[in-house]
Amino acid sequence: AQKVTQAQTEISVVEKEDVTLDCVYETRDTTYYLFWYKQPPSGELVFLIRRNSFDEQNEISGRYSWNFQKSTSSFNFTITASQVVDSAVYFCALSEAQSGTYKYIFGTGTRLKVLA
Amino acid sequence: DTGVSQDPRHKITKRGQNVTFRCDPISEHNRLYWYRQTLGQGPEFLTYFQNEAQLEKSRLLSDRFSAERPKGSFSTLEIQRTEQGDSAMYLCASSLANSHYGYTFGSGTRLTVV
Numbered sequence: 686a687q688k689v690t691q692a693q694t695e696i697s698v699v700e701k702e703d704v705t706l707d708c709v710y711e712t713r714d715t716t717y718y719l720f721w722y723k724q725p726p727s728g729e730l731v732f733l734i735r736r737n738s739f740d741e742q743n744e745i746s747g748r749y750s751w752n753f754q755k756s757t758s759s760f761n762f763t764i765t766a767s768q769v770v771d772s773a774v775y776f777c778a779l780s781e782a783q784s785g786t787y788k789y790i791f792g793t794g795t796r797l798k799v800l801a
Numbered sequence: 802d803t804g805v806s807q808d809p810r811h812k813i814t815k816r817g818q819n820v821t822f823r824c825d826p827i828s829e830h831n832r833l834y835w836y837r838q839t840l841g842q843g844p845e846f847l848t849y850f851q852n853e854a855q856l857e858k859s860r861l862l863s864d865r866f867s868a869e870r871p872k873g874s875f876s877t878l879e880i881q882r883t884e885q886g887d888s889a890m891y892l893c894a895s896s897l898a899n900s901h902y903g904y905t906f907g908s909g910t911r912l913t914v915v
Contacts, residue, residue: 730844732905778843786856
């Protein structure tokens with residue numbers, strides 16, 4: 686069965702600290718996609734990154750970086766030098782290719798609070 | 802194109818009333834998805850359309866829920882005889898078919914049933 690686990694419900698950090706948000710997934714599909722979305726208080730889900738199951742390269746985009754490890758079924762997200770504007774709920778999601786639907790299975794989210 | 806639009810942003814209704822939400826996807830996107838998000842949870846898949854065809858419905862979508870996408874453009878989600886358990890954020894998203902590049906989500910409609 687497909688499942689995404691975000692064990693950290695809420696994290697608080699002081700501005701400029703680094704923070705890592707964990708994501709562990711379960712799937713039997715060999716072709717799948719992993720995503721991170723940010724949900725600020727306004728409610729809209731903002732796309733951050735997509736990874737396919739065949740690409741285990743880590744990625745860096747500015748202060749954001751992602752570590753994908755198939756061996757541990759994890760897709761963790763690190764924010765370097767956090768800022769108050771990073772405060773939001775962050776969701777990890779899994780999409781399996783086999784069904785053709787490309788529907789997402791979301792985790793329960795991690796609320797990040799960055800304190801000034 | 803201004804992205805995915807949802808209307809209304811907020812809706813308060815009395816239990817037992819019917820409500821209808823509208824979603825306008827990005828114009829060139831032929832896939833449209835509806836998700837429901839309750840407090841403290843991640844969004845859950847409800848249904849999706851490819852063009853005007855509704856191709857999959859979740860078991861979460863009870864008989865009181867119906868979704869349409871006439872002419873493959875905007876979509877509506879109707880909830881009949883609302884219950885307090887229907888209170889949630891209803892999110893719409895769109896994408897290109899066979900695109901694995903992720904959806905674009907709208908800002909959602911927050912429904913409160915009193």
